[in-house]
Amino acid sequence: MDHVSTASVSRDPLSPVALLEDFSLEMTGKDVPGLEEARDRIPAGTRINVTFLGNEDPGMRLAAAGAVRRFGFTPVPHLSARRLRSRAELADVLAALRQDGAADHVFVIGGDPATPHGPYDDALTLIRSGLLQEYGVRHVGVSGYPEGHPAIAGPALWSAIEDKTAALARHGLAGDVITQFGFAADPVLTWVEALRKRGIDTPVRIGVPGPAGIKRLMTYASRFGVGTSTSIARKYGFSITNLMGTAGPDRFIRALAEGYDTERHGTLKLHFYTFGGIGATSRWIADFRAGEVA
Template sequence: MNTSTDLAGNRESGLLRGFSLEITGKDVDDLWAASAKIPPGTRVNITFLANEDASMRVRAAEVIKDLGFRPVPHISARRLRSRGELDTYLAALARIGAVEDVVVIGGDPAEPAGPFPDALAVISSGALVEHGVRHVDIAGYPEGHPKIEDEVLWQAVKDKSVALREQGLGYSVATQFVFDAAAPITWLERLRKQGIDAPVRIGVPGPAGARRLLRYAKRFGVSSSATVVQKYGFSLTGLLGTAGPTRFVADLEAAIDPASHGAVLLHFYTFGGVRATADWIQTAQPN
């Protein structure tokens, strides 16, 4: 396979089938504009940003549902000020029929704003089941986390998996975006050896300007060394250009073995470029 130019193998196995997208509350207009190019029922995650309030997230979920997609709102544990705030948010999502699928993450703040120090605390509270959640995405970090030791991250995945199973909730592991396809493959192998067989959604940076991709990489603690970004498909001497995930997805396709790696799907971080991401997927998607 010529991993830098084609997705022939991808078309054969359908790695792109069942992909999901991530947007912010501000991206709903772009999602609407791109909706004809996105398959009905596609999962669309809604981030939990500090500069967007709950009403904006709920409105985004409503638009996503009206467009025929599946809203998957984020819940950021350390941004929640109280159990009441969590209940109010989940109840608002339930009223519009958008509470069955959520993502539960720890969140960025160094100190929790309320009683939830991490995602496990939200899961263990019982609030998700009480409000009708049926499936939860939890976070995975193929390249680690700049502020959390690897063994702590692995223990957290195991603890959350146990807690979700005990509550009868389905779950998937959705990873942070990466630039080097080798990292999620190695991470997947370890995940399966830990006995976690849940589906995994590998985070993929959608097509965007190289400067923007590097800016997001720095913000989220993702590796962006010269070697890695060159593997991804753009040169540090041409940072005004646009980089897309063609090489990355093809490299993943070549390395993934469903027999050992289990169910693997792609999750696209759109970085405000919903239409560009939808265009790329439509071109690359299996017929």
């Protein structure tokens, strides 16, 4: 199977296309057919995060991670701390991932439940459990929120990311930060610069909303507390009065590239939230890389 080559991509840090080197994608357990259809448009080895959704059973998530590996990509299964009922359940999940060759990389997140189902209050307690490296995990992704979190105050968010990156270092685990998606480059770059000033030099993957219907984009943005409808429309360049169209992230990526300074921002890559449209996202990326997106 032939995959897209990355050899021809410019390494100019100010090039929008250069930001697409080593991008990552996100999918759910239900997206395996879409991934199979899109596999020839995605560079070999691309990291593909498999989300932890409450309405998908562990078998579906495990099967998705295994499919990512079989198709020649790097699976990054999500571990939702507050949904884990016990240390034994975490061990079982990690053992199953290791057996399927999908345990090298994981992404840890607190998760949606307000009350933990078990002993893990947040991503930090999961990292501190010691089980990750015991079951072969080598690389851990953690979350970042450039525009804040609807349920967590700013100072607490900064403390959390400092504690998580410090814990990863103490446990000998490599890591990166994946940010929540946004629609404006300036808050993202300002947040990354503040992160670097706090001494955190971990690579950052900037969350990018993949191409999707405008109504769908705004629904997801509202769910995750990303701005207001009016501000989203203004920043992303579409009309709030026409919700039937489709918007892509080209304006956002170009603005990121224009403001990106390696000395101030360090290592930045892109992470695409596909909203169930991994095929559409992979096509958009291929077109953008080929210079076919205006």
